[in-house]
Amino acid sequence: MPAIGVINYDVTPLQGALANIFLILINALFFNVKFIGSPSQFPEDNSFKLTGDEQVFDFIIVGAGAAGSALANRLSEEDQWSVLLIEAGDYPQSTSGVPGMFPTFLDSGVDTWQYTFEKNKNFCLSFKDKQCRMFRGKVVGGTSALNNMHYIRGIARDNKTKLMYNSIEHYLNGDKYNPNLICKGEIVLEKSHQNNRAREILKAAYRKIGFNSNNDQDSIGYTDNYLMTKYGERYHAGHAFLTPVKRRSNFILAKNTVAEGIVLNDPKDKRVKGVNVTVNGAKLFLQARKELILTAGAINNAKLLLLSGIGPKDYLTQRNIPIALNMPGVGKNVNFHLTVPLFFGINSSVIYEDYTEIDLIKDTFDYVMYRTGNFSNIGLHDFVTLMSTESHPNVPNVAIYHYYFKVGDQMLKTWLNGLHFLPKLTANLLKINERQNLIMFMITLLRSNSMAEIRLNDTHFQGNPKIIGNFFNDPDGEDLVALTSAFSKINDLQDTSPFIESGIEMLDIGVPECRNYKFCTIHYVKCYIKSLAFPTSNVAGSLKRGPECDNNAVVKPDYEVRFIRCLRVCDASILPNPGLGNTVASDAMMALDLSEVLKKKWLKDYVS
Numbered sequence: 009m010p011a012i013g014v015i016n017y018d019v020t021p022l023q024g025a026l027a028n029i030f031l032i033l034i035n036a037l038f039f040n041v042k043f044i045g046s047p048s049q050f051p052e053d054n055s056f057k058l059t060g061d062e063q064v065f066d067f068i069i070v071g072a073g074a075a076g077s078a079l080a081n082r083l084s085e086e087d088q089w090s091v092l093l094i095e096a097g098d099y100p101q102s103t104s105g106v107p108g109m110f111p112t113f114l115d116s117g118v119d120t121w122q123y124t125f126e127k128n129k130n131f132c133l134s135f136k137d138k139q140c141r142m143f144r145g146k147v148v149g150g151t152s153a154l155n156n157m158h159y160i161r162g163i164a165r166d167n168k169t170k171l172m173y174n175s176i177e178h179y180l181n182g183d184k185y186n187p188n189l190i191c192k193g194e195i196v197l198e199k200s201h202q203n204n205r206a207r208e209i210l211k212a213a214y215r216k217i218g219f220n221s222n223n224d225q226d227s228i229g230y231t232d233n234y235l236m237t238k239y240g241e242r243y244h245a246g247h248a249f250l251t252p253v254k255r256r257s258n259f260i261l262a263k264n265t266v267a268e269g270i271v272l273n274d275p276k277d278k279r280v281k282g283v284n285v286t287v288n289g290a291k292l293f294l295q296a297r298k299e300l301i302l303t304a305g306a307i308n309n310a311k312l313l314l315l316s317g318i319g320p321k322d323y324l325t326q327r328n329i330p331i332a333l334n335m336p337g338v339g340k341n342v343n344f345h346l347t348v349p350l351f352f353g354i355n356s357s358v359i360y361e362d363y364t365e366i367d368l369i370k371d372t373f374d375y376v377m378y379r380t381g382n383f384s385n386i387g388l389h390d391f392v393t394l395m396s397t398e399s400h401p402n403v404p405n406v407a408i409y410h411y412y413f414k415v416g417d418q419m420l421k422t423w424l425n426g427l428h429f430l431p432k433l434t435a436n437l438l439k440i441n442e443r444q445n446l447i448m449f450m451i452t453l454l455r456s457n458s459m460a461e462i463r464l465n466d467t468h469f470q471g472n473p474k475i476i477g478n479f480f481n482d483p484d485g486e487d488l489v490a491l492t493s494a495f496s497k498i499n500d501l502q503d504t505s506p507f508i509e510s511g512i513e514m515l516d517i518g519v520p521e522c523r524n525y526k527f528c529t530i531h532y533v534k535c536y537i538k539s540l541a542f543p544t545s546n547v548a549g550s551l552k553r554g555p556e557c558d559n560n561a562v563v564k565p566d567y568e569v570r571f572i573r574c575l576r577v578c579d580a581s582i583l584p585n586p587g588l589g590n591t592v593a594s595d596a597m598m599a600l601d602l603s604e605v606l607k608k609k610w611l612k613d614y615v616s
């Protein structure tokens with residue numbers, strides 16, 4: 009069989025009926041490729057209509073992510089209201105639609121805001137410049153257009169989060185674990201269809217160390233998660249909430265439009281007036297007749313408030329930003345999940361014995377023609393184990409995600425480059441992967457006790473924010489203890505018969521920072537965690553919601569910013585923490601809840 013890319017010029021040119029069949033096939037392929045992630049599904053871009061000095065809309069929503077898309081959908085149901093949704097990014101690239109390509113944006117950086125944590129001596133020690141990266145989607149659909157597609161409702165991890173979930177729970181129609189019942193059926197979910205050998209081995213091994221199958225996202229055990237996909241394509245918040253409203257005449261989507269500053273009526277009257285934006289390079293003021301709602305994500309919302317002079321007085325004074333309102337809690341209390349990747353090698357060829365170039369061609373063909381095959385799912389990554397390392401053995405505080413890399417897997421390189429692993433470490437892993445299949449266990453701490461901060465590097469929106477992580481400041485702190493304990497549980501898998509029979513062993517990947525410690529001793533494990541743990545994509549709390557008497561709260565229970573009328577914030581920024589799950593589901597639920605709050609306020613006789 010010739011290798012891919014080698015053209016055999018001895019082939020006779022196709023003629024007659026065979027040539028016709030060949031052309032039909034090529035046309036079919038083109039036709040089907042064209043529809044992967046096609047922008048025509050989304051509302052048209054009307055940013056060109058935003059010209060002139062003052063444009064007025066009833067509601068302006070900043071950011072077309074999970075929350076912004078859901079809110080735009082519900083507010084534009086009222087056809088007497090004009091609703092403008094502005095989005096800094098563009099429509100997603102077509103690769104975003106292909107589930108099997110989900111890690112590729114990490115390396116390419118396409119459609120993302122790319123942020124970096126400030127350097128710190130306690131974490132991310134084996135990343136380039138000792139700095140971890142943070143990605144957010146800059147695209148219609150927001151981060152849900154690039155993320156790993158898991159639908160996880162989240163678990164209230166304390167009374168504060170419980171209150172929040174209780175207030176939004178009714179969107180699940182009383183059945184909180186049946187994700188198919190969310191809202192009006194907009195969010196479509198599927199279970200992955202990939203059933204491979206690695207998954208079976210892992211399930212058997214987890215059973216040996218006391219974990220069982222579990223369909224309940226609240227409790228200990230392993231499960232195949234629901235994914236936000238539809239017929240083998242990603243189905244993100246933009247599909248769920250914006251596609252259905254694309255023909256509403258009272259709704260405008262303006263992409264490539266960046267909110268740069270919030271404008272209040274005047275210093276005495278703390279009512280929002282509108283927002284300063286840059287649209288395709290031009291600066292404009294947009295007026296919000298009724299309300300301005302920030303759904304730009306936990307990092308950019310905080311940045312926008314600080315740049316608008318709403319934040320801690322002393323900090324703003326130091327940076328020469330005119331103070332609109334002293335609000336000490338802005339950008340504080342930021343909470344991330346923390347993940348440690350652990351690598352296991354598979355010595356026998358029990359899994360995917362031969363994945364040849366022909367298999368790749370077949371997979372590509374199957375995906376393009378039928379949206380089936382390996383590109384239509386996320387492989388092993390939807391397989392998740394929840395465990396507890398705490399005194400409440402039934403409440404999970406750690407989730408283990410899994411990735412499988414076959415020998416010579418291109419995705420491993422993509423992944424390591426994207427996260428900015430040290431070149432030496434990347435080289436070690438790629439070398440191992442030249443001869444061995446790998447399974448990466450991602451130990452994810454769902455209840456981190458460390459609080460990060462969002463601050464500014466510049467006094468204009470183009471500058472990246474300063475993200476100050478304070479992880480592992482306490483050498484015996486709870487986060488390190490929990491991760492160490494989870495590491496040890498994963499280590500136990502090596503002694504189970506499914507792992508022994510398949511020759512699966514934890515790898516010493518040569519972490520430069522830990523070379524002075526013996527592999528797998530407690531000192532090694534702690535060093536490994538501090539070197540390779542990185543804050544993951546689920547971030548919350550930068551504009552905490554709380555009662556008026558809480559001086560550190562930024563947003564009131566009705567989503568309005570304290571002391572500023574008609575300015576609301578609605579996404580994970582206001583959650584006290586990301587909960588025990590990812591945030592797309594809670595972002596969407598909060599937006600649906602806010603739409604009810606706004607309808608009750610602005611519509612006479614409104615009954616929900």
Ligand SMILES: Cc1cc2nc3c(=O)[nH]c(=O)nc-3n(C[C@H](O)[C@H](O)[C@H](O)COP(=O)(O)OP(=O)(O)OC[C@H]3O[C@@H](n4cnc5c(N)ncnc54)[C@H](O)[C@@H]3O)c2cc1C
Nearest residue numbers: 071073074075096146150151155156157158267545590592
């Ligand atoms: C690699 C990765 C994997 C993840 N996996 C999962 C998962 O499997 N399941 C899950 O539930 N969650 C996952 N998440 C997290 C989840 O996707 C996000 O937390 C969630 O999408 C956040 O939603 P949001 O509405 O708050 O913000 P976003 O979805 O980030 O939306 C904010 C939008 O606002 C726009 N915006 C920002 N600033 C401005 C501005 N000034 N002007 C105009 N527009 C602006 C942005 O461009 C963006 O489109 C993952 C995240 C990442 C990065």
